[in-house]
Amino acid sequence: MTDTARHIPDRLQSPLQRSLKSWESLLILVAVGIFVANSFASPYFLNAWNLSDATFNFTEKAMIAFAMALLIISGEIDLSVAAILALASTAMGAAAQVGVGAPGLVLIGLAVGVACGAFNGVLVTLMGLPSIVVTIGTMSLFRGISYIILGDQSYQGYPTDFAFFGQGYVWWVISFEFVLFAVLAGIYAFVLHKTNFGRAVYAIGNNATGALFSGIRVARVKFTLFVLTGLMSGVAAVCLTSRLGSTRPSIAVGWELEIVTMVVLGGVSILGGSGTIPGVVIAAFVMGLVTFGLGLLNVPGIVMSIVIGALLIGVIALPRLWSMWRRA
Amino acid sequence: MIRRFLFSREALLVGAILLLLALISTRFPAFTAPSNLASVFNDTSPLILLAIGQMIVILTKCIDLSVAANLALTGMVVAMTNLAFPGLPVVAILVLAIALGTVMGMFNGLLVWKLGIPPIVVTLGTLTIYRGIIFLISNGKWVNSHEMSPAFKAFPRAEWLGLPVMSWMAILAVVVFSVVMSRTTLGRAFYAAGGNPHAATYAGIDVGRTQFWAFTISGALAGLAGYLWVARYAVAYVDIAAGFELDVVAACVIGGVSIMGGIGTVGGALLGALFLGIIKNALPVVDISPFWQLAISGAAIIIAVILNAQANRAKGRIILKSAEHPA
Numbered sequence: 001m002t003d004t005a006r007h008i009p010d011r012l013q014s015p016l017q018r019s020l021k022s023w024e025s026l027l028i029l030v031a032v033g034i035f036v037a038n039s040f041a042s043p044y045f046l047n048a049w050n051l052s053d054a055t056f057n058f059t060e061k062a063m064i065a066f067a068m069a070l071l072i073i074s075g076e077i078d079l080s081v082a083a084i085l086a087l088a089s090t091a092m093g094a095a096a097q098v099g100v101g102a103p104g105l106v107l108i109g110l111a112v113g114v115a116c117g118a119f120n121g122v123l124v125t126l127m128g129l130p131s132i133v134v135t136i137g138t139m140s141l142f143r144g145i146s147y148i149i150l151g152d153q154s155y156q157g158y159p160t161d162f163a164f165f166g167q168g169y170v171w172w173v174i175s176f177e178f179v180l181f182a183v184l185a186g187i188y189a190f191v192l193h194k195t196n197f198g199r200a201v202y203a204i205g206n207n208a209t210g211a212l213f214s215g216i217r218v219a220r221v222k223f224t225l226f227v228l229t230g231l232m233s234g235v236a237a238v239c240l241t242s243r244l245g246s247t248r249p250s251i252a253v254g255w256e257l258e259i260v261t262m263v264v265l266g267g268v269s270i271l272g273g274s275g276t277i278p279g280v281v282i283a284a285f286v287m288g289l290v291t292f293g294l295g296l297l298n299v300p301g302i303v304m305s306i307v308i309g310a311l312l313i314g315v316i317a318l319p320r321l322w323s324m325w326r327r328a
Numbered sequence: 329m330i331r332r333f334l335f336s337r338e339a340l341l342v343g344a345i346l347l348l349l350a351l352i353s354t355r356f357p358a359f360t361a362p363s364n365l366a367s368v369f370n371d372t373s374p375l376i377l378l379a380i381g382q383m384i385v386i387l388t389k390c391i392d393l394s395v396a397a398n399l400a401l402t403g404m405v406v407a408m409t410n411l412a413f414p415g416l417p418v419v420a421i422l423v424l425a426i427a428l429g430t431v432m433g434m435f436n437g438l439l440v441w442k443l444g445i446p447p448i449v450v451t452l453g454t455l456t457i458y459r460g461i462i463f464l465i466s467n468g469k470w471v472n473s474h475e476m477s478p479a480f481k482a483f484p485r486a487e488w489l490g491l492p493v494m495s496w497m498a499i500l501a502v503v504v505f506s507v508v509m510s511r512t513t514l515g516r517a518f519y520a521a522g523g524n525p526h527a528a529t530y531a532g533i534d535v536g537r538t539q540f541w542a543f544t545i546s547g548a549l550a551g552l553a554g555y556l557w558v559a560r561y562a563v564a565y566v567d568i569a570a571g572f573e574l575d576v577v578a579a580c581v582i583g584g585v586s587i588m589g590g591i592g593t594v595g596g597a598l599l600g601a602l603f604l605g606i607i608k609n610a611l612p613v614v615d616i617s618p619f620w621q622l623a624i625s626g627a628a629i630i631i632a633v634i635l636n637a638q639a640n641r642a643k644g645r646i647i648l649k650s651a652e653h654p655a
Binding site for chain 1: 393439444445446453457460463468581626634
């Protein structure tokens, strides 16, 4: 609850001490631990192609998680991201059926994402509704529209050059998706940590009224963040659709909770006001490594969810348990 | 009293539900026959049970996303218990279901109370953990109708005064929690803890412990609903009620429960659940393609939320109404 209070005495410590105690270094330890455990657990783990494949477990979710991180830092949330992804994917599928080429498909996917995000943004900022409720509604609405368009069918038959976005390799084992993920991580880190816009996001999350009185256009910033989340859902839709080569209305079901988990695991406070992009990047790797490692051990997908859930609660609970134990 | 009701959120919702029923009956008159309405109510009973628990949790400024997973895990455990000990009386099954649900709710509550982890994070975590455990104990297998004992399946369908027991359970919960929320110190503490946590603390209310009890109640109701659900539909599997947690939150919000805490009534949660239940039951019979249903319920949620926000700008529940308006 009192994350801000915890940070004040930290400023009095040296930068080295501070970074060693930070959330990110704790997460890196977890990631390295899982990496080592994986390489002992399975002889197939340490293989460049395998590791490259493993990145597909998290790159698409992480792209959405970057924008979601900004949104959660500003004190809002978007539970409709997976539904936006499905609707964007459906729209691309419908366009592919009538012979639209790869550039057109990408444009359509991104445009649908932006439109859905703007719709959320209008409802939240103009009408002043709580985002968690609005996006529960639009989550059903957007996915419902995909069902209306597709029914129980699926779309296939995308143009061959469209496959590059989800299946192409830029250099040796480095996939296009991974490069996109890295570039987006850089852009989001720069925007959040080095620009006035990023500063405004933190200010709004810490004290929206205070931010308003200091001249930050709170509604406009929040609207932009919803559009960004929609856009990133569109980007993820392009990658996922291209990788799978097909669209179903049930595509990416349940991703919204995984993405929120990724963001929170990355050290972003769900109450708003604190968190970093590097944290989210490391959390993405942690979740990707866990699912990949357990997959190599033939652990079924749903059991991985126990590990992810326990990781989420454990990583957040352990520092608090530790401080309680030290005080006692 | 009557005047106050006429302008309340509940009256607005009753009006909306009546309008909805009138609209449906123009296309399908048999829908409003008493026997059909009773079956719609019966279908909505699990949603009502969970919505009451969720309302109490939301009142205290928390949220419980693990209710559907709790329901599913409890349902699987009682179904497997029934499989292993077919002779076990239904009362024992009922006690087991409520106890198990309560324990899971308490686990959420403890993490929120003692460790101060945000409720959305806790229940997001336990949601995935509880679902995963279902797979572990069942190995992904289903428990089917023919594997359950007749008594186990008969209980929620047994009729009493013309209504199935499942409906009576929902009615009982509505009555009990109406009293708890309006006539007990615990009920008042829920409103106080969510309405203004600092003031509540100064008034001697332990906000954390109040939140713990809210999660406990929510868990107990989810456990009860878990047995009823599995016995009624006579099947238990990993994905039972997947995504149902969002329906529950939606029912609360439609029923006028403020997501910021402190505002909401049992009657509101009941009406919100009925509103969603009627829409979901009516769409198939008025011949709307199943593929439209998700979009329509999504649109209904958004419209209800917008209307609610317009009707209730900057109004809170005032605990001491008589003190504000003497005489």
